Amino acid sequence: MSAKVSAAFVKAQAEIEKASKDKTNPHFRNKYADLGAVVDAIKPALERHGLAFLQKFHHDDKGITVETIIIHESGETLSNGTLNVPASKMDAQGFGSACTYARRYSLQAAFGVAPEDDDGNAASQQQAQKPAKPPAISDERLSKAIETIIAGEYTTEKLRAAFTLTAMQEKKLQAALTESQPEAEPA
Incomplete structure (x- = not known):
């Protein structure tokens, strides 16, 4: 040039x-x-x-x-x-x-x-309008979230909306919730 x-x-x-x-x-x-x-x-x-x-x-x-x-x-x-x-x-x-x-x-x-x-901007806007997958949650943070759910200060719906849980984390959550439910009195 x-x-x-x-x-x-x-x-x-x-x-x-x-x-x-x-x-x-x-x-x-x-x-x-x-x-x-x-x-x-x-x-x-x-x-x-x-x-x-x-x-x-x-x-x-x-x-x-x-x-x-x-x-x-x-x-x-x-x-x-x-x-x-x-x-x-x-x-x-x-x-x-x-x-x-x-x-x-x-x-x-x-x-x-x-x-x-530009078409690229339109595509970016469409991408931005799509709901993004929530971030992953660490096991430590999940344990704290489970404690607050059991205490009635947080819900599983809010947890799942805010974070993506692995299959193992889902199992841990379900097990903790099952353990925390009071046993039914025999009739």
């Missing part, structure tokens, strides 16, 4: 913001940042720092292979490598769709552009 294109790239990338998710996928009904939104997110910073980009297509019979090249006004260039996207159908529409995807994803990768509320 040459010094001029490197220095300008670092400055431009620091200014690049997220791409707006302003389009809706009709199949999945989710929002996404289209190619235009990605270009809009990067172009002002590139212009301020004497940078531009071009996307070169490489021969590919089964899809689209695109290379994003960053160009500095000095003539220095930086290639982001190639990205291959297979065509879903072997017709103009399939290749056109693959072309748009390849160009968008290559630009996002080259400039570190994440869409607003």
Whole structure:
């Protein structure tokens, strides 16, 4: 990488913001940042720092292979490598769709552009919404919890909600509870 294109790239990338998710996928009904939104997110910073980009297509019979090249006004260039996207159908529409995807994803990768509320963030939010498995409990702490349960100050429901018990700890809990129950008087 040459010094001029490197220095300008670092400055431009620091200014690049997220791409707006302003389009809706009709199949999945989710929002996404289209190619235009990605270009809009990067172009002002590139212009301020004497940078531009071009996307070169490489021969590919089964899809689209695109290379994003960053160009500095000095003539220095930086290639982001190639990205291959297979065509879903072997017709103009399939290749056109693959072309748009390849160009968008290559630009996002080259400039570190994440869409607003990226799919990864949505997945993280879904993961965060799932109830997490309670932590394990030490045998010493379990013994203290059993004492408070027997004393009527704590419940097994609260214990199981707060901690994950091993099979052996479950047996210890059940045995202690059984032992603590008063024996029935003969009738």
